[in-house]
Amino acid sequence: MISEEQFLKDLRELLETDEDITMDTDLLEIDSWGSLSAVEFLSMAEEKYGITVKPFAVAEAIFVEDLYRIANGR
Amino acid sequence: MCKLLTDYLDITASVYPGKNAFIDQEREITFSKLREEACNIANVLISKGIFKKPVLIYMEKSISMVSSFLGTAYSGNFYSPVDTKMPAERIAKILDTLDPAAVITDRSHEEKVRALIKDRDILIYEASVLPFSGTDMTSEIRKKMDDSFTLYVLFTSGSTGNPKGVTISHRAAVDFTEWVSECYGFDETTVFANQAQLYFDLSLQDVFAPLRNGSTTVLIPNRLYASPIRVWKVILERKVNTLVWIPSMLSLFANLELLGHFEKADLKTVLFCGEVMPVKQLNYWIKHYPETLFANLYGPTECTEACTYYNIDRKFNDDEVLPIGIPCSNTVALVISEDDALVTKPGITGELCIGGPCLSDGYYGDPERTKESFIENPFSRSGEKIYKTGDLVCYNDMHELVYIGRKDHQVKVHGYRVELGEIEAAASSEERVTYNCCLFDPEGERLILVYTGNIDEDELKNILKNKLQDYMVPSCYIHRQEMLFNENGKINRKALTAEYIN
Numbered sequence: 001m002i003s004e005e006q007f008l009k010d011l012r013e014l015l016e017t018d019e020d021i022t023m024d025t026d027l028l029e030i031d032s033w034g035s036l037s038a039v040e041f042l043s044m045a046e047e048k049y050g051i052t053v054k055p056f057a058v059a060e061a062i063f064v065e066d067l068y069r070i071a072n073g074r
Numbered sequence: 075m076c077k078l079l080t081d082y083l084d085i086t087a088s089v090y091p092g093k094n095a096f097i098d099q100e101r102e103i104t105f106s107k108l109r110e111e112a113c114n115i116a117n118v119l120i121s122k123g124i125f126k127k128p129v130l131i132y133m134e135k136s137i138s139m140v141s142s143f144l145g146t147a148y149s150g151n152f153y154s155p156v157d158t159k160m161p162a163e164r165i166a167k168i169l170d171t172l173d174p175a176a177v178i179t180d181r182s183h184e185e186k187v188r189a190l191i192k193d194r195d196i197l198i199y200e201a202s203v204l205p206f207s208g209t210d211m212t213s214e215i216r217k218k219m220d221d222s223f224t225l226y227v228l229f230t231s232g233s234t235g236n237p238k239g240v241t242i243s244h245r246a247a248v249d250f251t252e253w254v255s256e257c258y259g260f261d262e263t264t265v266f267a268n269q270a271q272l273y274f275d276l277s278l279q280d281v282f283a284p285l286r287n288g289s290t291t292v293l294i295p296n297r298l299y300a301s302p303i304r305v306w307k308v309i310l311e312r313k314v315n316t317l318v319w320i321p322s323m324l325s326l327f328a329n330l331e332l333l334g335h336f337e338k339a340d341l342k343t344v345l346f347c348g349e350v351m352p353v354k355q356l357n358y359w360i361k362h363y364p365e366t367l368f369a370n371l372y373g374p375t376e377c378t379e380a381c382t383y384y385n386i387d388r389k390f391n392d393d394e395v396l397p398i399g400i401p402c403s404n405t406v407a408l409v410i411s412e413d414d415a416l417v418t419k420p421g422i423t424g425e426l427c428i429g430g431p432c433l434s435d436g437y438y439g440d441p442e443r444t445k446e447s448f449i450e451n452p453f454s455r456s457g458e459k460i461y462k463t464g465d466l467v468c469y470n471d472m473h474e475l476v477y478i479g480r481k482d483h484q485v486k487v488h489g490y491r492v493e494l495g496e497i498e499a500a501a502s503s504e505e506r507v508t509y510n511c512c513l514f515d516p517e518g519e520r521l522i523l524v525y526t527g528n529i530d531e532d533e534l535k536n537i538l539k540n541k542l543q544d545y546m547v548p549s550c551y552i553h554r555q556e557m558l559f560n561e562n563g564k565i566n567r568k569a570l571t572a573e574y575i576n
Contacts, residue, residue, distance in 0.1 A: 055332075056335040
């Protein structure tokens with residue numbers, strides 16, 4: 001299981017940001033989360049965590065925690 | 075027949091006074107209230123003696139922005155909307171060219187505007203829409219206007235580093251609105267989900283079609299598109315039935331497999347324009363919406379919005395290219411070969427040149443560049459103008475136009491038109507950059523800046539962020555010890571492309 005700390009570090013790296021991001025953060029509150037970020041997250045999940053994510057699950061994500069659950073295969 | 079865009083609203087406000095014209099995140103506005111707001115703004119401008127002058131509009135996508143457009147038009151002036159995130163340096167260039175007589179902004183941007191723009195009349199939207207205390211002067215102004223009056227100036231990327239202001243008349247806007255409304259049967263039941271920014275020509279039907287047809291447009295903040303599910307919920311809640319989006323956005327919804335997993339929307343028409351639509355993603359949309367009409371629109375800002383169109387009427391394989399189709403009504407589309415001959419047969423490549431009432435009056439304050447791009451039709455004796463699009467096309471066997479590529483260094487990044495020269499000019503203005511060349515990687519839709527000089531990548535990126543709009547800032551930087559030149563001493567773009575892209 002990926003730790004919360006590691007996941008947030010990976011997400012910041014993906015978005016090339018040092019914004020304050022927590023599990024409760026709404027994705028739309030992250031300036032660097034753009035329309036292409038969902039697709040980039042799919043690639044990251046596969047490359048970094050070795051999991052294949054269903055694209056629509058990412059489309060449904062509202063909070064960072066939703067992405068975390070997806071990354072942990074839940 | 076309406077001559078001015080505002081004539082549409084005069085009629086529709088009396089036919090559908092209580093119907094919603096626009097909806098944004100804050101409020102809804104009926105046609106009669108929209109007209110009232112616009113006329114109040116117009117009277118403020120008229121009372122200041124401003125007539126036939128440019129008015130800069132500085133606010134976020136909103137109903138207030140639409141009211142400001144229309145208020146400017148009712149006053150006999152013309153509007154020029156700019157992105158509120160545009161760097162100060164680029165705004166300064168636009169102000170130099172446009173020299174606006176006034177700026178309309180709202181309270182939330184007032185401080186920023188006052189800091190950015192000096193010595194101009196600044197109108198605050200919230201104060202300007204209050205009931206006008208004097209006599210209404212809009213009908214007097216109307217008598218002085220005809221359809222040759224400029225309606226708006228939209229700034230696009232320019233190769234020399236200065237944005238170009240494309241000037242569009244009421245006649246061109248009305249001609250486009252007539253065509254798109256008739257061709258796609260827009261009426262009072264049409265509900266648009268707007269995607270494009272209102273300073274982008276792809277938004278034109280979202281703003282103009284309601285005025286003519288009594289349709290409704292839901293203005294969706296562009297930020298919301300970073301959360302596709304929330305956009306889809308708006309589409310369902312507002313019973314949206316018409317989309318006019320850039321292909322990148324339609325592709326995103328397809329790549330996230332959104333259509334198959336969420337409630338179906340009542341989509342009747344889906345149009346796309348601004349860049350090449352990948353057929354694989356289009357086929358995904360068609361699979362989920364087989365009854366919907368899909369159409370590929372093509373047109374540069376200089377031809378108002380669309381000047382050719384192709385309604386998808388047959389099946390395409392994922393690796394095929396969609397045609398850009400046939401000219402819209404009232405439009406002339408000529409294909410001119412390298413040796414200046416008129417191309418009529420399939421398979422021969424030439425530059426697409428467009429004529430007709432959709433044509434821009436040229437680049438604002440730039441007769442030189444206007445002369446270069448808007449030429450006399452060499453195949454007609456009447457002396458009418460045609461616009462050289464710079465796009466290479468050919469006819470297919472069905473005599474439909476097919477887009478092949480660009481003649482120059484203009485590219486599309488997420489639907490936005492970008493001149494690589496403008497990025498290079500911005501990088502060159504930094505003294506620590508010796509040489510630079512901007513490349514475009516179409517696969518990843520990435521801008522790559524190859525440069526030499528004594529500056530690191532992060533610093534150069536930050537400098538460019540202050541000079542260029544966000545979509546123009548390269549995402550990848552390659553620092554070289556020496557630049558590559560060809561035998562003429564010019565930067566060897568071809569070799570750099572081969573090295574870093576192919």
